[in-house]
Each structure stands twice: as structure tokens, then as C-alpha cells.
Amino acid sequence: QKEVEQDPGPLSVPEGAIVSLNCTYSNSAFQYFMWYRQYSRKGPELLMYTYSSGNKEDGRFTAQVDKSSKYISLFIRDSQPSDSATYLCAMRPSGGSYIPTFGRGTSLIVHP
């Protein structure tokens, strides 16, 4: 079992839909949780990160962490075709190696 599991998709939704992207993990030491967006043939770019459990909102994006279930989510409201990309979750402990462990990414397609 990989440390971070993420369904590769693709997830296809109509424009305007609410999108839910998820990751599960096995390492209870993870404290920082990040979401990256990667457009085709580009490098990943950080969308947002959270520390420990709870929610964080940034515009149409909401990140949610449930440490008791080892489950994190990214919600996208009012999805747009420009949101079509691969979304990678990443996480790391607060101490020790500060290198994040990445999920394999979920491919999202928002069709007009």
C-alpha cells in the first residue's frame, strides 16, 4: 500500500458543478497537507496548504483535512473549463524530512 493514495480518474464534470477530489494516507505523522494543480505539459503549482485538521478556503477552493480518518479533500465550487488539470495532493510531517510525499494525481475534466 502506497503512503498516499489518490484515484487517477479521469473525473469528468459539467461546468458549474461542485468537484470533490480526495486523498487517503497511511502515515499518521503527516501534518502539512498540500494541493497542487498541474496543467498538461506544465509543472505543478501550489494551490493551497493546511496544517493539521480543519478547513481552509481560498476563493472557489476549499481544502479539508480529517486526520482521524486520514482523509483529505479539495472542493472546487462553480467549476470552470479552465480548472481542467491534474490535481496532486502532497503531505509531509512537521519534523524530520521536509520533502512532501505526493499522490499520483487526479485528472479533472470540466466540459462546457
Place this chain on the structure above:
Amino acid sequence: DTAVSQTPKYLVTQMGNDKSIKCEQNLGHDTMYWYKQDSKKFLKIMFSYNNKELIINETVPNRFSPKSPDKAHLNLHINSLELGDSAVYFCASSFRADPNLQYFGPGTRLTVT
């Protein structure tokens, strides 16, 4: 004004050759990274440098040798290329104090034939 740049963007070469990829960042960061993204999209750390000093060296064949001439540059040299080296290689940078906020380059797509 590109924050993290890599050259070349595409590299097609034959098995057994030696090749280099260059990375430069103009963000003033003190830490730089090399990642490999395979065909299944897994992004795996290879190396990390802080102020020109190697601090992370994951289980990578010693055919791969990183070099950091200064904290704005991190190059990757690969000897005796193998088919399995085909992947996209990403350079990234951050401040060591904030490793969550990494900026990635556009990637170098390496194809070994």
C-alpha cells in the same frame, strides 16, 4: 519573467549517452530540488540542495549526479542513460523555512530510445 526555468524542455537521446539538464531560479530561494515524474504521474524526489549543499539524496542510481554551482542553479547530469530513465524531470525551489511552498519549473521531458 520566469521564476524557475529549465533547459532543455525536450531531450531525445539514445541508450548509453550522457546528458545534462539545467535549472535556474530567480526567486532568491535557498533550496532547490530535482523530482522525477514517471508515466503514471508519480512525482518522486531525487535530490535537494540547500545553499549549494546536498541535503537529500534519495535512492537514485549513482549515474545521476546533481551539481549546484550557486544557490540559484541546480544541474542534473545523467551518465549511461537507460530506457527506464525516460520521464519528466522537474526542478523546484523554495525557502528552506517554508518547504510547503515549492515553485516548480516547466519540466524536461526525457525520452531514451
